[in-house]
Amino acid sequence: MNILKITLLAFSLILSAGVTSSMAYAEETASDSSSNISEAIAHIEQAIAEIQKSDFNTARVHLKAARASAEKISGHEDVVKKANGLVIQGQIKTKKGDIKNSSADLTQALELYKSL
Structure with a gap:
């Protein structure tokens, strides 16, 4: 009987540890997603x-970093995909030196990320 009690106690401890660890993982993922959005x-x-200053090389570095941060965002896949498309269009237009249109695309992407 004593072995049965010990076995049940060990089993309940294992289950409770598994439940709490999965909750901690979910909280960690949510905070990581919000920090990636902020980045x-x-x-x-x-x-x-930088685009407004006509410093296109530095702007491209920031756009690459923005895309890398955006790839780590979980949830809202449709909004993130649309915003990433606008960032890519902004990158292309920045490469061509089109200040007005690249700024417009990036402003739209910024509004989408802020809506998250």
Whole structure:
């Protein structure tokens, strides 16, 4: 009887540890996603500022970093996909030196990321 009690106690401890660890993982994922959104927003804002100064090389670095941060965002896949498409279009237009249109695309992407 004593072995049965010990076995049941060990089993219940294992189950409770498994439940709490999965909850901690879910909280960690949510906070990581919000920090990735913040990083993407910050990089896009810096890229827009650099484009306005006609510093296209630095702007491209910020846009690459924004795309890398955006790839780590979980949830809202449709919004993230649309925003990433706008960032890519902004990159292409930045490469061509089109200040007006690249700023417009990046501003739209920024609004989408802020809506998350």
